[in-house]
Amino acid sequence: MADDDSTLAQLSAAAKRYGGTCALDGVDLSLRGGEVVALLGANGAGKSTAVGLLLGLLQPDAGRARLFGMPPSALAARRGAGVMLQAAGIPATLRVGELLQLTRSYYPAPRSVADCVALAGLEGLLGRRYGRLSGGQQRRVQFALAICGRPRLLFLDEPTTGLDIQAREQVWRAVRELVAQGSAVLLTTHYLEEAEALADRVVMLDAGRVAAEGSVAQIRARVVQQRIRCVSTLDAAVVAGWPQVRSAVRLDDTLEIVTAGAEAVVRRLLDEDSGLSELEVRRASLAEAFLELGREPLPEAA
Known part of the structure; x- marks a missing residue:
């Protein structure tokens, strides 16, 4: 997989083991400006390991990870990325406004506090202590901290877990706005409707290897399956026996x-x-495609 000017982050034949367990096995992954890539897979498929390599939190046993063409551990590379992980480790006693000001101070040209509040839906929360917020409110603060540095590349790990429908849609709108401005987003989520709504490209991991990759439409097309609903007096057991019918x-x-x-x-x-x-x-x-593709055996490694 060759580097080019539009590639902001990349895994090339990346492999990682934990003792006798293979977490990633020769994975290629690229992220380009102006797109959302949804990284999907069951628990243990290798999603967290792939993100850890791209962020420089882990080192590959083989292959290569690059962030803006540099090793992910480089400070210049890290300053171009925003991260929202499931485990945040944010001081509970600081107020939301203080957290925003502190995080903004790490970047040369951060977003204004007003922009962060508007994008993340933090109206009325700046004076509240982080530890006294609800779980959904804390996730919105974490999103604001991830975007406050104007990241060219945004890592979102289960970003809308714990959010109500209105707050989830606000995060979706903010993600679309960032992508329209040229940022890339790597999204990991268990909400397949979220991937379907946001992703330009889907990468499905299974047992540390890429099981499928393409647009949502391309992933769906790999599953030759359709659903028919109708009001009918026909016997379901009889219809179930027709050619090409999987169930009725x-x-x-x-x-x-x-x-x-x-x-x-x-x-x-x-x-x-x-x-x-x-x-x-x-x-x-996409959910049906995900389940169906997960049943397909992966090709043997060369």
């Missing part, structure tokens, strides 16, 4: 079908039930 269940008067060939199944439904109504066909969601 009845919920009250609604028939729900999972199929690998929706066109043929819909044609047969219409042929066999003249009273069929409320027909709906939808493609696989």
Whole structure:
């Protein structure tokens, strides 16, 4: 994977072991300005290790990590990145305004306090002590601290855990604004609808290796699976035995079908039930693709 001017961070054939456990096995990953990359995978898939290598918190056993073309441990590289991790370690006795002023002082051209408040939704919280805030309010403060230095690259690890719907949507709007300004965002999340809403590119890790990579649409396209819903009197057990039907269940008067060939199944439904109504066909969601791809065996390493 070659460096270029738009690549802000990169893992090249990165490998990391913890004793006898292989956390990453030859992973390539790049982050470019103006995009959100969602790094997905089950617990233990290697997401935290990949982030740790890019931040310089860990050293690869093989391969290479680069941040703005430099070793991630370099101070100049770190000043270009903003980080929001799950474990924050923020002093509980400091007030929110004090935390913002302190963190802003580490950067040469930080955002104004007013901008940080607006982007993170901190109205009315500047005078409050951090330790007295709710979990959701603390996450919003952590987001403000991550963006206050105008980072070119933003690492967001489960950023909206504990947030209500309104606060989550505010973080999403802020992320989109930062990306529109040219920043790159590496997002790890268990909310697949969050990845679907924000990500330009998805990288799925499984057992320390890249299982799939591409746009949300490309990941979905790898799963030849569609869902059909309709109001029908047909017997679900009979429909379940049709070619290309993976499952069919009845919920009250609604028939729900999972199929690998929706066109043929819909044609047969219409042929066999003249009273069929409320027909709906939808493609696989990212969550369904994630589950399906997670069942596929990874290719053997060369």
